[in-house]
Amino acid sequence: MKKKTTIYDIAKELNVTVSTVSRALNGFSTISEATRKAVLETAKKLNYSPNKLASSLKSGRTQTIGVIVPSTQVHFFASVIHSIEQTLKNAGYRVLLYQSNESLENEINGVKTLLEAQVDGIIASMSLETENVSHFQDVIKQQKPLILFDRTHKNINAPSVTINDTDAGYIATKHLIDQGYRNIGFVTTNHQIKIFNERFEGYKKALSDHNLPYVEDHVVFGGLSIKDGRFGAGKLLRSAKVPDAIIAGDDFTALGVIKKLKEQDLTPPKIGVMGFANETFSAFITPNLSTIDQQANKMGAECAKMFLKMVKKKNPYEKIEHIILEPLLVERQSTNKNNA
Amino acid sequence: MKKKTTIYDIAKELNVTVSTVSRALNGFSTISEATRKAVLETAKKLNYSPNKLASSLKSGRTQTIGVIVPSTQVHFFASVIHSIEQTLKNAGYRVLLYQSNESLENEINGVKTLLEAQVDGIIASMSLETENVSHFQDVIKQQKPLILFDRTHKNINAPSVTINDTDAGYIATKHLIDQGYRNIGFVTTNHQIKIFNERFEGYKKALSDHNLPYVEDHVVFGGLSIKDGRFGAGKLLRSAKVPDAIIAGDDFTALGVIKKLKEQDLTPPKIGVMGFANETFSAFITPNLSTIDQQANKMGAECAKMFLKMVKKKNPYEKIEHIILEPLLVERQSTNKNNA
DNA sequence: ATGAAAGCGCTAACAC
DNA sequence: GTGTTAGCGCTTTCAT
Numbered sequence: 001m002k003k004k005t006t007i008y009d010i011a012k013e014l015n016v017t018v019s020t021v022s023r024a025l026n027g028f029s030t031i032s033e034a035t036r037k038a039v040l041e042t043a044k045k046l047n048y049s050p051n052k053l054a055s056s057l058k059s060g061r062t063q064t065i066g067v068i069v070p071s072t073q074v075h076f077f078a079s080v081i082h083s084i085e086q087t088l089k090n091a092g093y094r095v096l097l098y099q100s101n102e103s104l105e106n107e108i109n110g111v112k113t114l115l116e117a118q119v120d121g122i123i124a125s126m127s128l129e130t131e132n133v134s135h136f137q138d139v140i141k142q143q144k145p146l147i148l149f150d151r152t153h154k155n156i157n158a159p160s161v162t163i164n165d166t167d168a169g170y171i172a173t174k175h176l177i178d179q180g181y182r183n184i185g186f187v188t189t190n191h192q193i194k195i196f197n198e199r200f201e202g203y204k205k206a207l208s209d210h211n212l213p214y215v216e217d218h219v220v221f222g223g224l225s226i227k228d229g230r231f232g233a234g235k236l237l238r239s240a241k242v243p244d245a246i247i248a249g250d251d252f253t254a255l256g257v258i259k260k261l262k263e264q265d266l267t268p269p270k271i272g273v274m275g276f277a278n279e280t281f282s283a284f285i286t287p288n289l290s291t292i293d294q295q296a297n298k299m300g301a302e303c304a305k306m307f308l309k310m311v312k313k314k315n316p317y318e319k320i321e322h323i324i325l326e327p328l329l330v331e332r333q334s335t336n337k338n339n340a
Numbered sequence: 341m342k343k344k345t346t347i348y349d350i351a352k353e354l355n356v357t358v359s360t361v362s363r364a365l366n367g368f369s370t371i372s373e374a375t376r377k378a379v380l381e382t383a384k385k386l387n388y389s390p391n392k393l394a395s396s397l398k399s400g401r402t403q404t405i406g407v408i409v410p411s412t413q414v415h416f417f418a419s420v421i422h423s424i425e426q427t428l429k430n431a432g433y434r435v436l437l438y439q440s441n442e443s444l445e446n447e448i449n450g451v452k453t454l455l456e457a458q459v460d461g462i463i464a465s466m467s468l469e470t471e472n473v474s475h476f477q478d479v480i481k482q483q484k485p486l487i488l489f490d491r492t493h494k495n496i497n498a499p500s501v502t503i504n505d506t507d508a509g510y511i512a513t514k515h516l517i518d519q520g521y522r523n524i525g526f527v528t529t530n531h532q533i534k535i536f537n538e539r540f541e542g543y544k545k546a547l548s549d550h551n552l553p554y555v556e557d558h559v560v561f562g563g564l565s566i567k568d569g570r571f572g573a574g575k576l577l578r579s580a581k582v583p584d585a586i587i588a589g590d591d592f593t594a595l596g597v598i599k600k601l602k603e604q605d606l607t608p609p610k611i612g613v614m615g616f617a618n619e620t621f622s623a624f625i626t627p628n629l630s631t632i633d634q635q636a637n638k639m640g641a642e643c644a645k646m647f648l649k650m651v652k653k654k655n656p657y658e659k660i661e662h663i664i665l666e667p668l669l670v671e672r673q674s675t676n677k678n679n680a
Numbered sequence: 681a682t683g684a685a686a687g688c689g690c691t692a693a694c695a696c
Numbered sequence: 697g698t699g700t701t702a703g704c705g706c707t708t709t710c711a712t
Contacts, residue, residue: 004482006705017683022707032681052456053402054705057393057688064436064457071422075620078418082411085439094457095437096404099425116392117404117434142344255624280415281621284595346689357699362691372697394689397704683712688705695700 005046013042025050056118064094065307066114068124070102075279076296077125080149083300084123091308093120104129111135120311121145123303126153128191140317145310147303150294151193159310161302161323165195168292168327169202169247172274175290175329176245177210179337181272183218185243187232187253190221196249199276203247215241224249229256237264245272245335251279254289258334268334278330287333295325345386353382365390396458404434405647406454408464410442415619416636417465420489423640424463431648433460444469451475460651461485463643466493468531480657485650487643490634491533499650501642501663505535508632508667509542509587512614515630515669516585517550519677521612523558525583527572527593530561536589539616543587555581564589569596577604585612585675591619594629598674608674618670627673635665 007021014021016035023031024039042048056062067084069077085095096119098110107127112135114122121144124136133156139146140158148160176184186203189196200219207214217239220232229248233256236243246261248254254275261271268287275282278293302323310316333339347361354361356375364371364379382388396402407424409417425435436459438450447467452475454462461484464476473496479486480498488500516524526543529536540559547554557579560572569588573596576583586601588594594615601611608627615622618633642663650656673679 004705008705018706019684019708020682023682026707030681035681049452050456051397051458051705053393053397053458054688055707057391057397057690057705058707060688062393072412072418072425073415073422075413075415075418078412078415081437082413082439085412085437086441089438089453094453097421097425097435097437098429099422101426112389113429113434116390118391118393279620281619281624284621284625286626344689348689358690359692359700360698363698366691370697375697391689394704395691397689397706398691400704681712684710686707686709688707690704691702693700693702696698 004051005043005048006051007048009046010039010042010048013046014038060118061120062118063092064096064117064119066096066098066110066117066119066122068098068100068107068110068114068122070100070125070127072097072099076150076277076294079296080125080300080303083297084304087301087304088307091304100127102127102129104132108135111138115139115142115144119144121147121307123147123149123307125149126151126193128189128193143316145307145316147306147310149299149303151195154194157320158317159306159321159323161299161306161325162195163294163299163325163327165198165327166202166205168276168294169199170206171202171327171329172199172247172276172292173203173206174210175331176247176272176274176335177206177212179269179272179335181245181335181337182212183215183241183243183245184212185218185220185236185239185246187220187222187229187236187246187257188249189224199249217241218243224253226252226256226259229253229258230260231256233257233260237266243271245274247274249276251275251277251282251289251291254291254334255281255285258285258287258289269336269339272335272337274335278328282330283332290332290335291330293328293330295328298325344391345383345388346391347388349386350379350382350388353386354378400458401460402458403432404436404457404459406436406438406450406457406459406462408438408440408447408450408454408462410465410467411439412437416490416617416634419636420465420640420643423637424644427641427644428647431644440467442467442469444472448475451478455479455482455484459484461487461647463487463489463647465489466491466533468529468533483656485647485656487646487650489639489643491535494534497660498657499646499661499663501639501646501665502535503634503639503665503667505538505667506542506545508616508634509539510546511542511667511669512539512587512616512632513543513546514550515671516587516612516614516675517546517552519585519609519612519675521585521675521677522552523555523581523583523585524552525558525560525576525579525586527560527562527569527576527586527597528589529564539589557581558583564593566592566596566599569593569598570600571596573597573600577606583611585614587614589616591615591617591622591629591631594631594674595621595625598625598627598629609676609679612675612677614675618668622670623672630672630675631670633668633670635668638665
């Protein structure tokens with residue numbers, strides 16, 4: 001393995017200095033056309049490939065952004081990552097990926113790792129475990145752009161891109177009410193993540209706006225998964241007054257709810273079911289699932305644009321923007337009461 | 341924004357030299373316990389965070405691996421990335437992500453970008469467009485580990501992790517035959533990617549092993565998508581002898597096939613349908629879809645392990661290993677002929 | 681239009 | 697056990 005070509009090799013070959021080569025390579029205007037051409041040719045001939053590490057060390061900027069998500073296995077996060085990378089690569093940035101796996105410890109390590117790698121900024125969605133957010137404060141302290149999406153936290157004063165989750169909860173509930181359902185249950189999580197609280201608030205507000213009582217027995221706090229959905233539905237079916245519709249914390253949980261209901265011959269829309277997230281499968285299951293679309297692609301693109309905006313400011317935190325996307329109601333069979 | 345602390349600041353504070361600090365920080369044994377402790381404390385006090393860029397520049401290793409996939413939106417790739425990152429982070433490596441979006445140009449740029457970022461190796465699955473592979477040869481020329489997974493190419497002499505796609509095609513076909521289907525159609529792609537050719541070979545071999553004729557009209561070459569599936573199914577339904585089962589190139593295509601069949605009141609398993617990939621939704625659609633699992637998580641983990649093995653050799657290409665995982669048959673309703 | 685040289689933060693070979 | 701110093705490859709200020 002022969003040593004890699006550096007600008008010194010090019011300089012030597014042409015009997016010029018490295019500064020000339022560097023300028024030629026970077027398209028400075030103070031270089032004679034002849035020199036530039038010679039440099040470019042020699043670079044090609046010697047198979048030169050720039051070492052961005054060195055220029056990063058000098059400039060203090062790596063053209064790399066860190067992205068922290070719970071898991072790429074969750075389609076929503078994979079989609080957000082997709083658009084972040086797509087958008088940012090066009091602006092000359094690379095994406096360094098880190099998964100927290102819903103663990104706070106991992107997340108802390110992620111921030112540390114990414115900062116040590118000298119990323120120019122971080123885009124993150126928090127783990128379910130995260131309550132103390134001091135690791136994220138470290139990013140802000142360094143005056144590097146930090147953008148939070150979807151799962152944010154009240155104690156952190158950074159820009160964010162979210163959907164309006166109160167609206168999301170409201171819209172989901174209102175949709176069920178509009179369809180004629182009156183006793184609406186809710187299977188959600190007890191984690192202290194803003195979005196879940198907000199959806200719950202939206203749910204309560206919709207009930208109250210439509211003069212429906214809030215029934216404590218109609219809310220199940222647990223985890224979010226197919227299994228939790230089955231469990232939640234089971235619990236609701238055993239409650240004093242059985243709900244005629246159920247909102248689940250996400251589409252997987254909704255799937256569990258549906259499975260349970262099918263077993264009891266209460267296949268939706270007999271009992272209405274709504275999810276959150278609009279996973280790929282939700283359109284294809286039977287009955288297909290009404291849900292709230294969280295605009296993953298748009299969210300990723302907005303995060304990327306926000307980063308690009310912040311990164312060119314001397315003080316990125318001078319004016320903190322919060323972008324709130326509107327949740328989209330996706331009406332499907334599982335809430336189509338008239339066809340019950 | 342105050343300047344970041346370096347080992348020089350720590351050295352000055354303690355009246356020692358940077359080498360001492362460096363040694364203490366890196367746990368060299370030639371440092372007195374007292375000094376080490378003092379350094380560690382001061383580092384903490386000054387909020388020191390190492391600049392890995394600098395050490396990478398010095399050492400020539402970045403502890404970063406590049407991963408190139410068509411798109412994180414495809415669940416299979418997202419899963420592979422998931423395990424790669426999980427496995428590699430434990431070994432102290434970071435993952436730099438690049439999506440080709442099935443475009444050769446992007447893929448070429450990806451390799452270039454990652455090499456310029458001085459990654460220690462690359463794990464990649466090729467775009468559908470890729471026929472010329474010289475950009476990948478550049479990685480090998482640099483003697484950096486290159487590991488290809490799932491979508492490989494005959495012209496590239498690098499380690500790979502794949503599933504046995506001939507077997508996959510064979511197993512899928514044989515399963516249908518075992519279920520009693522006799523006229524088996526195939527909706528696949530015309531792209532020159534090894535895995536698709538191999539599945540097709542497996543399909544033909546299974547037919548011949550079971551004394552079934554290979555009927556040219558029963559094979560549709562097109563794209564892979566829900567739409568292509570509908571189209572392919574439509575074409576097969578119009579053929580002289582309508583097939584009683586259809587294998588689709590992937591689960592999305594299978595979904596399209598199923599939709600078309602449902603419209604014609606030929607809902608599987610009336611006509612049997614098999615997919616490839618075992619996407620999340622495949623278990624939840626109606627009828628749920630028999631498919632071939634490609635062991636995404638295992639594949640990612642194997643890629644990561646292969647990289648770790650190669651990276652510690654002086655000549656990583658001394659002995660090129662090809663890991664071939666067995667495809668897993670996932671039997672579900674869509675091929676359950678006895679329940680038709 | 682080009683050259684000389686300092687320095688980004690860290691490591692390591694070589695002294696003492 | 698600790699210090700000195702020369703780079704890693706590149707950018708950039710200051711000269712010429």
